Amino acid sequence: MSSVSLSERDLRALLAVIQDGRRDGPGPGLPWATLDGLRGLIRCDEVALAEHDMPRQWRLIQQGSFDGGEREVGINEDLSGCPEHNVFHRHYRDFLDSRDPDRTDELRRVIHWGELYTPTELRNQPLYTEFFLPCGIKHGMYIGLPTRPGLTRRILFRRYGGRDFGERDKLILQLLRPHLNEAYRDAMLRRQGVPRLTPREREVLRLAALGHGNAEIARLLFVSVSTVRKHMEHIFDRTGVRTRSAAVARMMPSLTMSDAVHAGRPFA
Numbered sequence: 504m505s506s507v508s509l510s511e512r513d514l515r516a517l518l519a520v521i522q523d524g525r526r527d528g529p530g531p532g533l534p535w536a537t538l539d540g541l542r543g544l545i546r547c548d549e550v551a552l553a554e555h556d557m558p559r560q561w562r563l564i565q566q567g568s569f570d571g572g573e574r575e576v577g578i579n580e581d582l583s584g585c586p587e588h589n590v591f592h593r594h595y596r597d598f599l600d601s602r603d604p605d606r607t608d609e610l611r612r613v614i615h616w617g618e619l620y621t622p623t624e625l626r627n628q629p630l631y632t633e634f635f636l637p638c639g640i641k642h643g644m645y646i647g648l649p650t651r652p653g654l655t656r657r658i659l660f661r662r663y664g665g666r667d668f669g670e671r672d673k674l675i676l677q678l679l680r681p682h683l684n685e686a687y688r689d690a691m692l693r694r695q696g697v698p699r700l701t702p703r704e705r706e707v708l709r710l711a712a713l714g715h716g717n718a719e720i721a722r723l724l725f726v727s728v729s730t731v732r733k734h735m736e737h738i739f740d741r742t743g744v745r746t747r748s749a750a751v752a753r754m755m756p757s758l759t760m761s762d763a764v765h766a767g768r769p770f771a
Contacts, residue, residue, distance in 0.1 A: 529690035
């Protein structure tokens, strides 16, 4: 196990990334303050949110922040006619960086090229030599975020030269992963004009969506039943609805169709 630790300065910067993203606009995928902050926190030449439907060769979103302040956005693009993407699509399945999107291991850890390949092995990978190197990319690392089966949603970090990513960088991403996923979901809801809930209100609503009553939610969250009732009242006030099922349908549409069905419980 790595003995790396973060400094107080690192922790403050990590917290700033989270807070600045909450204050910024939702952006096309993530708040720009989140991506810009990540690029400063983990020194790199580019950081990007990328979501793809690889079987269809369709880019749902590519939102990039580059060293020097440049930004890039691509949304709902058919990449099948792009020569550079055709090179990528031809080789990506053979590159260990691009694992089966249905596998859960990339949702549990940071994927780092330097841990998957030795430098010699990496140079022998066609995707690296035919796509990444011509694009000027020497080192890569990413984390996966949850999405629908068959899609990939990742935050990518690239360096064009210099040192490879290290244990500090990986640790920061591991700590930030749940916050980045929450930032993505929050930005999506804000773009849709959905009211914002506090993290605790979202947790109460999530448990309610899974069929838990107030007493069970209170037990799971180690709070009083009256506190749970108060959270539900705030949720109803903010969403403008008066039932749990309506609140879930508005605030957590993906949970409505997946988690609750999987749990086999009604929206009582």
